[in-house]
Amino acid sequence: MRAWRVFLNVFVLSSVAGALNTTSTPFRAMALGASVTFGVGSTTGNSYRKNLQDLMTASNMTIEYVGTKNNGDFANNAVEATNGFVISQIAAAAQTAVPKLLPNLVLIDAGTNNCNSGGTVPDAGANMTNMINHVFAQSPGSTVILTTILVNSVAKQDACRVDENKQIATLAVSMQAAGKKLVLVDMRGPDGPLVTDLADGRHPNDAGYVKMANVWFGGVQEVVAKGLLSPPANAPSSAANSTSSNNGTMASSATKDDSAKVAASSPVMMMSLASSVMPTSVLILGIDIAFIRGYVPFFALLVFLVL
Numbered sequence: 116m117r118a119w120r121v122f123l124n125v126f127v128l129s130s131v132a133g134a135l136n137t138t139s140t141p142f143r144a145m146a147l148g149a150s151v152t153f154g155v156g157s158t159t160g161n162s163y164r165k166n167l168q169d170l171m172t173a174s175n176m177t178i179e180y181v182g183t184k185n186n187g188d189f190a191n192n193a194v195e196a197t198n199g200f201v202i203s204q205i206a207a208a209a210q211t212a213v214p215k216l217l218p219n220l221v222l223i224d225a226g227t228n229n230c231n232s233g234g235t236v237p238d239a240g241a242n243m244t245n246m247i248n249h250v251f252a253q254s255p256g257s258t259v260i261l262t263t264i265l266v267n268s269v270a271k272q273d274a275c276r277v278d279e280n281k282q283i284a285t286l287a288v289s290m291q292a293a294g295k296k297l298v299l300v301d302m303r304g305p306d307g308p309l310v311t312d313l314a315d316g317r318h319p320n321d322a323g324y325v326k327m328a329n330v331w332f333g334g335v336q337e338v339v340a341k342g343l344l345s346p347p348a349n350a351p352s353s354a355a356n357s358t359s360s361n362n363g364t365m366a367s368s369a370t371k372d373d374s375a376k377v378a379a380s381s382p383v384m385m386m387s388l389a390s391s392v393m394p395t396s397v398l399i400l401g402i403d404i405a406f407i408r409g410y411v412p413f414f415a416l417l418v419f420l421v422l
């Protein structure tokens with residue numbers, strides 16, 4: 116009797132693959148916020164966005180920014196940010212832009228302008244939670260990286276933002292506990308901008324934006340390491356108004372990526388794919404590390420089909 120013996124060898128190379136935190140899944144990212152996200156204080160108008168793109172490109176990741184505006188001196192400068200916007204205005208902008216552009220990653224920096232007169236903003240956390248839930252609903256499969264609000268040189272404004280940051284930290288814990296695809300980054304952590312990295316007391320200068328990019332990049336690495344990123348949906352509207360250098364190619368590469376992911380999502384399907392392509396040979400499939408399982412560093416899945 117003929118029998119197929121199937122050996123599945125999973126090589127876990129934690130010191131190599133796990134540490135790299137990279138993915139072949141393209142990022143279609145919406146930078147959502149107000150003037151800091153837009154790039155006020157930045158000599159180029161690039162904000163943190165160009166620096167973050169550079170960090171991701173250096174890690175072999177592909178990022179296309181989407182948004183209804185453009186600012187900055189680089190090609191990929193789409194952004195969803197308006198100077199002076201408070202949380203409710205940012206939420207309203209997202210409600211229009213997110214379903215149209217279908218980002219698979221949304222970087223949210225909101226709440227700065229709610230504190231321009233000091234005081235407190237008791238409903239900041241609740242309203243941000245609503246905004247984030249709308250993002251998840253309007254771009255299914257998307258992931259959010261939420262940031263705390265950076266330092267400000269005016270004491271009463273800063274106290275207000277520190278209070279908002281407590282609400283942000285609390286909402287992040289509860290949304291993560293509920294299984295939402297949310298990562299929190301702390302712009303007041305050791306890598307974040309200091310008061311001396313501000314151009315005008317509120318907006319970072321170029322060095323401050325580099326620090327912001329580093330902090331966001333930590334969030335991107337966490338997204339990848341946890342396997343949160345889903346391939347971007349087909350979104351003709353984004354390809355039609357993309358300022359990225361690879362405009363028009365994103366939709367088709369995303370489609371190819373989708374089918375590869377679907378095939379790889381089931382070991383059974385993968386084996387049948389293997390046997391239909393190369394019946395008796397050894398097939399090596401490189402699997403997206405993050406897709407298979409968050410922190411477990413898969414490098415490759417080797418399928419031996421022995422007659």
Ligand SMILES: *[C@@H]1O[C@H](CO)[C@@H](O)[C@H](O)[C@H]1NC(C)=O
Nearest residue numbers: 134135136137138173174175
């Ligand atoms: C990026 O790709 C280069 C060339 O293949 C490789 O040497 C490098 O280790 C990769 N970096 C990451 C972070 O994956």
Ligand SMILES: *[C@@H]1O[C@H](CO)[C@@H](O)[C@H](O)[C@H]1NC(C)=O
Nearest residue numbers: 201202203229236238239242
């Ligand atoms: C929160 O949402 C409510 C209801 O839309 C609104 O009236 C209030 O101004 C919002 N507050 C903030 C801080 O966004």
Ligand SMILES: *[C@@H]1O[C@H](CO)[C@@H](O)[C@H](O)[C@H]1NC(C)=O
Nearest residue numbers: 133134135136333336337340
């Ligand atoms: C990969 O991401 C994880 C989680 O964010 C982080 O702890 C680790 O330092 C990252 N690895 C590298 C090489 O950056």
Ligand SMILES: *[C@@H]1O[C@H](CO)[C@@H](O)[C@H](O)[C@H]1NC(C)=O
Nearest residue numbers: 355356357358359360361362
């Ligand atoms: C696409 O990119 C090219 C350069 O790579 C540029 O000339 C063209 O204007 C872009 N088109 C759109 C729609 O962004």
Ligand SMILES: CC(=O)N[C@H]1CO[C@H](CO)[C@@H](O)[C@@H]1O
Nearest residue numbers: 182183184185355356357358
């Ligand atoms: C390439 C392109 O068409 N970009 C446009 C995208 O939409 C924004 C805002 O509507 C325009 O300013 C860009 O010129």
